[in-house]
Amino acid sequence: MTKTNSDDVLTTHFDHHSRQFARTAITTVNELREQAPVARSDAYDGFWVVTRHDLVAEAFRDFESFSSKNGASIPALSFGSTHIPTSMDPPDHQIYRRVLTPWFSQSSIRKLEPWIRETVAALVAKLAERGTWDFVPDLADITPGTVTLTILGMAPDRQGEFLAAMARGMENQGTTDEELLAEMARDKEWLVAQILGEAADRRAAPRDDLMSVLANDELPGGGKVTDAQIVDIVMVLLLAGFHTTSGALTAMLVHLERHPELRERLRAEPERIPDAIEEIVRLYAPATGMARQVTHDREFGGVQLRKGDMAFMLIMAASRDPRQFENPDELDLDRSNSKSVAFGWGVHRCLGLHLARTVLRIEMELIFELLPDYEIDLERVRLSHTMGIGYLHESVPARLGGRTA
Amino acid sequence: MKIRVDRELCEGNSVCVALAPALFDLDDDNMAVPMVENPAAEAMAEAERAANGCPREAIALDG
Numbered sequence: 001m002t003k004t005n006s007d008d009v010l011t012t013h014f015d016h017h018s019r020q021f022a023r024t025a026i027t028t029v030n031e032l033r034e035q036a037p038v039a040r041s042d043a044y045d046g047f048w049v050v051t052r053h054d055l056v057a058e059a060f061r062d063f064e065s066f067s068s069k070n071g072a073s074i075p076a077l078s079f080g081s082t083h084i085p086t087s088m089d090p091p092d093h094q095i096y097r098r099v100l101t102p103w104f105s106q107s108s109i110r111k112l113e114p115w116i117r118e119t120v121a122a123l124v125a126k127l128a129e130r131g132t133w134d135f136v137p138d139l140a141d142i143t144p145g146t147v148t149l150t151i152l153g154m155a156p157d158r159q160g161e162f163l164a165a166m167a168r169g170m171e172n173q174g175t176t177d178e179e180l181l182a183e184m185a186r187d188k189e190w191l192v193a194q195i196l197g198e199a200a201d202r203r204a205a206p207r208d209d210l211m212s213v214l215a216n217d218e219l220p221g222g223g224k225v226t227d228a229q230i231v232d233i234v235m236v237l238l239l240a241g242f243h244t245t246s247g248a249l250t251a252m253l254v255h256l257e258r259h260p261e262l263r264e265r266l267r268a269e270p271e272r273i274p275d276a277i278e279e280i281v282r283l284y285a286p287a288t289g290m291a292r293q294v295t296h297d298r299e300f301g302g303v304q305l306r307k308g309d310m311a312f313m314l315i316m317a318a319s320r321d322p323r324q325f326e327n328p329d330e331l332d333l334d335r336s337n338s339k340s341v342a343f344g345w346g347v348h349r350c351l352g353l354h355l356a357r358t359v360l361r362i363e364m365e366l367i368f369e370l371l372p373d374y375e376i377d378l379e380r381v382r383l384s385h386t387m388g389i390g391y392l393h394e395s396v397p398a399r400l401g402g403r404t405a
Numbered sequence: 406m407k408i409r410v411d412r413e414l415c416e417g418n419s420v421c422v423a424l425a426p427a428l429f430d431l432d433d434d435n436m437a438v439p440m441v442e443n444p445a446a447e448a449m450a451e452a453e454r455a456a457n458g459c460p461r462e463a464i465a466l467d468g
Contacts, residue, residue: 061423094457101460106416338419338431346423347458354416 009303010036015043016074016288016312017388025288025387029317038301038311044075047291047310048303051317053324053341055301059292059313060345063089066292066311068348074291074312083236084229090347096233097351098220103151103210106354116147117362124366128400135250135376135396141167143359144245148237148352153209154198165191166238170389195234196227241352243390244286248356249363250393251284252276255331257376262331267368275333277360281342283331284391285316286356290344315341316391373401407467408439408452414463421455421464428452437463 014032015021021028032039033051041049050056059066070076071087085096102108120143127133145163146156154162165187172180202215214230225233256263266273294309305311318341320328325335343350350356367374377397384392408428410421417435421428428451432438444452456464 057423061426090454090457097460098462105461338422338435345419347420349418349420349423349460351460353418 010039012039012041012049013043014039014041014049015388016314017386018043019385022383022385022387025316025391026320029314030320032314033317033321036302038303040303041312045310047074047312048294048305049312049314050301051314051321052301053318053321053339056313056315056318056341057339057345059300059311060290060341060348063093063347065295065298067295068093068292070291070293070310072290072292072348074310082228082232083239084232086236086240086348087232093347095219095221096225096229097347099213099217099225100210100233100237100351103213104351104355109354109358112147112151113358113362115150116143116359117366119143119146120359120362120366121370124363124370127398128370132397132399135253135398136246136393139363140246140249140393140396141242143249143363144241144356145238147355147359148241151210152198152234152237153202153207153211158194162191162194163238163242166242170239170243171386191235192231195231199227199230237352240350241356243392245352245356245359247284247286247390247392248277248281248360250396251286251391252280252360252364253367253376253396253398254378254381254393255280255284257378259331265333266364267372270365270368272333273361273364274357275335276331277357277364278337278340278342279331279333279335282319282325282337282340283329285319285342286390287342287344288316288388288390289314290348313341315344371400374398375401406446406449406452407443408441409465409467410437410439411463411465412436414461416461416463418460420458420460424458425451425455429455 012032029051032049037050037052037055039049039051041047050059067089068087069089071083085093088096123139123142127138146159149159149162150156168187169184172184175181198211199215202212206212206216214225214233218224256266266276289312291310291312294305294307294311296307298305322328324339343353375398377399380395380397381393382395384394415436417431417437419431421437422431428440428444428448429437430440452466456466
C-alpha cells in the first residue's frame with residue numbers, strides 16, 4: 001500500500017474517510033507515523049499527512065505558514081469551507097473568537113453546570129428505567145448538541161430535528177453518492193433557514209443568549225456579523241462539538257468495560273475522572289485531524305512543501321507518538337497532558353474544551369451514580385464505519401447488571 | 406518589557422504556550438506562567454503574538 005518514490009517521499013493511499021481506515025485506524029496511524037513524519041497521500045486532490053507530535057504542534061502554532069483559510073477538512077465539508085472562526089487566520093480569527101469565548105469560558109460553563117447535570121441526570125434516569133439502551137443515540141449523541149443549542153438559545157423542542165440534519169451531513173462527509181449529496185444539500189438549505197429564522201427572532205426581541213449577541217451586537221473593532229457569517233458560526237459550533245464529545249464518552253465507556261480495574265478505580269475515586277478524560281481524548285482522538293494550507297514553499301519534516309498544498313495534521317497519530325508520550329498506548333491517570341494536541345493547539349485550540357470536559361465529567365459521574373452496575377455488551381459494540389472526523393462508535397449497547405437484554 | 410498573566414482571566418487554554426513556547430508554560434494548576442519576566446527585545450514579536458492570541462485576553466505586556 002505504501003512506497004517510497006525517488007524523492008524519498010513516502011506516498012500512500014491514506015484516506016481517513018475510507019472504510020478500510022475505519023477498521024484499522026489506530027494501527028494505521030501508528031504505522032504511518034513510524035514510516036514517515038510527513039507522508040504524501042494521493043487521495044482526493046493529494047495532500048500531506050503529518051503524523052509526528054512535534055510537527056503537528058509546530059504546524060498548528062505556525063499559522064503564518066499553515067493557513068486555515070481553505071478550511072480544516074479534507075475534502076471540504078458539504079456545509080461549506082467558510083466556517084467562522086475555524087477557517088480564518090489571525091487577526092480576523094481573533095475578532096470572532098472573542099465574541100464566542102465568553103460563552104464557552106470555564107466560568108460560563110461552571111454557571112451552566114447545574115443545568116447540564118439536571119439535563120444529563122434526566123437522560124441517565126431514563127436509561128435506568130428502560131433497563132437496556134444504546135449509549136450512542138440514547139446519551140452520547142444527545143448531550144453536546146443540546147447544550148450548544150441551549151447556549152445559542154434554541155428552544156428544546158426544536159433541537160432534535162436540527163441535530164438529525166447535522167448528523168447526516170457529518171456521517172456522509174466524503175461521499176460521492178449523488179442521492180446522498182442531494183439530500184445533504186436539502187439539509188443544508190433547511191438548516192440555514194432555521195438559523196436565519198432564529199437570528200431574525202432575536203433582532204425583533206433580543207434575549208440573553210448567544211444568538212442575540214450574533215444577531216445584534218457590534219463586533220470588536222466595528223461592524224456587524226452578517227447573516228452568512230451567523231450561519232457559518234452556528235454551523236461550526238454544532239459540528240465541532242457534536243461527534244467529538246459523543247465519541248469521547250463512548251470511547252471512555254468501552255475502554256472501561258475492557259479495563260474493569262480502571263472502571264472500579266474511577267467509581268471509587270471520581271475525582272480522577274478528569275484525568276481519565278484527558279487520557280481518553282489522547283488515546284481515542286475525538287478529532288482525527290485538522291487540515292491546513294501551506295502558504296509558502298518550505299521544508300517540513302524532511303519533505304519539500306509547496307505553496308497551496310493541503311496538509312492534514314493527524315492528531316490521532318501525534319497523540320500516540322512515543323517521542324512525546326512514554327508508553328503512548330497505555331492509559332495513565334498520572335500522565336501530564338499539558339502538551340496534548342487532542343483539543344488542537346495554537347490559536348484554533350478547541351473553543352468548547354471546557355464545555356466538553358464538563359459534559360464528559362458529569363456524564364461519567366451520573367453513570368456511576370445512577371447506573372452503578374451497567375454492563376456493556378462488548379460483542380455487540382460497533383465502531384463507526386467512518387473515522388475521518390473522529391474515533392467514533394456507532395453502537396454501544398448496554399443494560400443494567402443482572403437483567404437480560 | 407515585562408510579561409504579566411492575569412490569573413483571574415487565565416483558564417489554561419494553552420494558546421500562549423503554543424504560540425510562544427520559549428516564553429510561557431502551564432503550572433500545576435494549568436495556569437499560564439511567563440518563564441522569563443523580562444524577555445529580550447528579539448522575543449517581542451513572539452510575546453505580542455501570544456498576547457494577541459490569548460482567547461481570554463489575559464496577557465499584558467508592560468513597558
